[in-house]
Amino acid sequence: MGKGTGAAAPRRSAGGRIHSSTRERILSLVEMRREGLSLPQVAEIMGLHENTVRSHLDALLSDGHVQREAAPATGRGRPAWIWRAAVQPPSPFAALANVLAGQVALLSDNPARAGIEAGRRWGATLGSPAAGSDARRAVVDSLAELGFAPRDEEDRSISLLSCPLLSAARENPQVICNVHLGIVQGILSSHDVDPTGSRIQPFALVHGCRLELSPKPECHR
16 A cells, blocks of 8 residues: 555654554644643553553653653552543644635635535545555545544444644634544545545544544455
């Protein structure tokens, strides 16, 4: 799967190794939750065992990507740790995206449709599908590269646990969220899958958004 021009560069450990997809998703989640998360909260959201999450958080701490502090004591015993991102710089493109989204909302008769159309053109550039490739996997992989920290759910929906343009999405959801939906539709269309049944529910989750794809999208080439 080729990377689009908007894909974030993979982050690395202090030793130079590229983060695994799981570690990157955990880091993205902690970065999104500025108030901090406990280990059990991270494990629940990610759907992973606490021991697995602990090893990733400890590695991210050693590499300088996260920091921790003791939670307020609630009784006897050692207080739990609260984990936060060590550095939380805003996306350098967030302000620009917000300005552009505002212009689209001001000038377009249908900002939502304009957002989807722009996103579909972007999604169509994210890579040429290989023979026999799976459209759903292509969507998940592309969204992971773009910083959405996607997670497959048992009900076939996809939880988006992070947003690379969160502040812009909150200011102009009708444009930004529909650009994101258009990206998904563009990827599906490039795999000959009808994208019209797909939708994003912005902020439908406590920790993010919900993406619902067309029923069982597979490649039909």
